[in-house]
Amino acid sequence: MHAWPASEVPALPGKGRDLRxxxxxxxxxxxxxxGPVARIYVCGITPYDATHIGHAATYNAFDLVQRVWLDTKRQVHYVQNVTDVDDPLLERAARDDIDWVALAEKETALFREDMTALRMLPPRHYIGAVEAIPGIVPLVERLLASGAAYELEGDIYFSVEADPDFGKVSRLDAATMRLLSAERGGDPDRAGKKNPLDPMLWMAAREGEPSWDGGSLGRGRPGWHIECVAIALDHLGMGFDVQGGGSDLAFPHHEMGASHAQALTGEFPMAKAYVHAGMVALHGEKMSKSKGNLVFVSKLRRDGVDPAAIRLALLAHHYRADWEWTDQVLQDAVARLDRWRAAVSRPDGPSAEALVEEIREALAHDLDAPTALAAVDRWAALQEERGGTDEGAPGVVSRAVDALLGVAL
Structure with a gap:
């Protein structure tokens, strides 16, 4: 599977700061x-309703991570998956009477278009669950052979008790884990499981659903968590720098994935940092496909909204915050973009060296994009009020905003 084209990242004078x-x-x-190459894995979409603002906010956060690292003169090895076979995708395809493969391909293509428009830096490896199956099967077989997995009526489950560090990602109690498991794709009430929280590694073939040859596992398809583990271990190895996604992935997805990897390798941790972006709401409720309260990037673009304004709307909120999308949020972003573009359109302006360092400092401190935006606002206000004599300043600001915030002025 191919990713989307990369936008050029301008090189800035000096060097950025290490990320906290x-x-x-x-x-x-x-x-x-x-090290010289920073490693990051970000969980991708299940392609049946892409790309809504909640998606965009998550990928914007991890795009900032990449930009901070690039500014430290490191290379970045970024990997992202596409869960192109899963129950929600199959259910949507059945509802709309469309082939599930065609639906996945259409939504993945739209996602690529949106990411390109928003100037999100692409992953080096963009891997679908289906193409990862040949690498998933041997991992499940290894877990079975080691006693970390077991068979139940043809399905293969992972035993969470096989990992002594299970629970260290989300830090939740068992009751909360069980509740979230039921809400987020698990089956804690299935009879015969060793532990209600045990997640499925391999689902035996069901009539009318797609399946693949699983060798000794029989025909079936992979569980959700083992998909990402196989891709991450194959391309990044253990102990990579950042495992990223929305806050709703901390449990069960990232918790289970970490345990799978740790049981397979005997190493801890799978990732040095588990980083989670907040949720975006609309009309008082979290944006979700199930509720249908979604704002789509492609619809905004069709309506003539500049993708740079969409990106500024995302950047106006700290990545870990839960926030609400409103018309005012977008209007404020459009107005900010107009002010910034007017400010850099002049032949000279106030010195911008301190501004570049302010942006770097803000982003290095837990990706504090709102503080970075406020710094650019102050420079633009000075430019509007009294201008300046530094002929290179507008160009410096434009390049810094592009390189560090991904906004083309």
Missing amino acids: IHDTATDGLITLDP
Whole structure:
């Protein structure tokens, strides 16, 4: 599977700062110190309703992570998956009487278009669950052979008790885990499981549903969590720098994935930091496909909204915050974009060296984009009020905003 084209990232003078970011597993800020190549895995979409503003906010957060790392003169090895076979996708395809493969391909293509328009830097490896199956099957077989997995009526389950560090990602109690498991694709009430929280690794073939040859596992399809584990281990290895996604993935997805990987390798942790973006609401409720309260990036673009304004609307909120999309949020972003573009359109202006450092400092401190935006606002206000004599300043600001915030002025 191919990703989308990369927009050019301007090189800035000097060097950025190492990133301090909130780690869910420790519930605190940690300083990331990757090697020459920083490694990040971000969980991708299940392609049946893409791309809504909630998606865009999540991928914007991890785009900022990449930009901070690039500004430190590191390379970035970014991997993202596409869950192109799963129950929600199959259910949507059946509802709309459309082939599930065609639906996945259509929505994935739309996602690529939206990511390109928003200037999100693409992953080096963009891998679908279906194409990952040949690498998933041997992992499930290894877990079975080691006693970390078991068979139940043809399905294969992972035993959470096989990982002594299970629970360290989300830090939730068992009752909360069971509740969230039921809400988020698990089956805690299925009879015969060793532990209600045990997640499925391999689902035996069901009539009328797609399945693949699983070798000794029989025909079937992979569970949700093992998909990401197989892709991450194949392309990044254990101990990569950041595992990212929305806050709703901390449990069960990232918790289970970490346990799968740790049971397979005997190493801990799977990722040095588990980083989670907040949820976006509409009309007082979290945006979700089930509720149908979605604002789509493609619809905004068709309505003539500049993608740079959409991106500024996302950046106006701290990535970990839960917030609500409103018409005012978008109007404010459009107005800010107009002010910034007017400010950099002049031949000279106030010195911009301090501004670049302010943006760097804000982003290095847990991706504080709102503070970075406020710094640019102040420079633009000075430009409007009294201008300046630095002929290179508008160009410096334009390049810095592009390189660090992904907004083309």
